[in-house]
Amino acid sequence: MSLAAGANALQTTAANTLLSKNPLLQLLCTGAVLTSEITYAILSKFDPSVPSALSRIDRLIMDSKHQSEKNKQQNEQKIAIITGANSGIGYETAKALGRAGYHVIMACRNLGYAAEAKARLIRQTGLEDDQFEIMQVDLASLSSVQGFVEEFKRRKVALDILVCNAGVMACPLGYTQDQVEMQFGTNHLGHFALTTGVLDQLKNASDGARVVIVSSIGSFMTAEISYESIEQPAQYSPTVNYGISKLANMTFAATLARKLEGSRVSVNSLHPGTVVTPLYRHVDGTIKVMKMVESAVMLDEVAGAVTSVMLALGDGVGSGKFYNRGLIMEMHPRARDVREQDKLWEYSEKLVAEKSTKR
Secondary structure (H helix, E strand, O other): OOHHHHHHHHHHHHHHHHOOOOHHHHHHHHHHHHHHHHHHHHHHHHOOOOOOHHHHHHHHHHHHHHHHHHOOOOOOOOEEEEEOOOOHHHHHHHHHHHHOOOEEEEEEOOHHHHHHHHHHHHHHHOOOHHHEEEEEOOOOOHHHHHHHHHHHHOOOOOOOEEEEOOOOOOOOOOEOOOOOEHHHHHHHHHHHHHHHHOHHHHHOOOOOEEEEEEOOHHHHHOOOOOHHHHHOHHHOOHHHHHHHHHHHHHHHHHHHHHHOOOOOEEEEEEEOOOEOOHHHHHOOHHHHHHHHHHOOOOEOHHHHHHHHHHHHHOOOOOOOOEEEOOEEEOOOHHHHOHHHHHHHHHHHHHHHHHHHHHO
16 A cells, blocks of 8 residues: 555544544544644655655646647647635646646736736746736635636636635634635635636536646534534634535535536545645644644645646546545545535525625
8 A cells, every 4th residue: 555545544534533523532533634644744755655746746747748749739728727826736736737838827816926926937937928827816705706707708718727726724703705704705605606607618628627626634624514603603613614614615526526427527626735835824822833843744835736736637537536645535424415515506506696696
């Protein structure tokens, strides 16, 4: 068994036990999940049988270019949209897709940060300025998402890859511009509105399209999507509500894959690993101390982007799966439940419609 497969097997067992209502078991399994993350990060750096993250990405890019040449599509400009492409694993994913020949649309909230990131991408890759394009979108505003979708649709082009990457983590109680709990509204609802808004463009991709949704093993921090925790401030918990938003990501990906069966659009979700990124800016207290200890052994941003790049460019990834460390991992049981899938879809559709009507 490979190092990655062993770590995934351990985490699958521990994560499912997290759903137990026994507090002691939950504590032990939380520790097991964190320990396996750290252990894998350390061992993968010293295990000669584990290729480096950069070499894996280079191979994915080379294979993707070879496939394009084989299909005689090298002169066709393919398009990828990546949310949160100005930093972290989104930035590394943008770099990889740009190197693979895609016109990368960096869907970012802060135009200043996005411009700095684009300049770095051009400098680091040696690609032309028009390989990367900035389009503003604030996932915490459905009006902004709708404006982004309408602007993209006016181009009358197909969309080959959509990477739903941006997000917030464990932030204090706050609300989007539409008065939706911030983590659910940003991590899930904004991406739900964006993805469903460009479905026709995805379906029109000449060689099939990929939707990649960054979820997390943190989804197992909650037994279910608690709509009361989303709607009632008194029930809010930064960590639990983060888990709810990540379970929503995973469930949405599984639902969309089911709804698109028979099409040429694949949809998968993933856990990127415990990565040193700006996502941790809201984590404080005891968890912040733990983060400081872990920072020396966390995966870097390139390693964190490997699975996203694999799902965007790699062969044989299928659809409707959850990936961790480049391998299929068992989903949260609620994400596999068709009734739960439909409940979240209907709730999200209704929420988007209600908020759109009020604008």
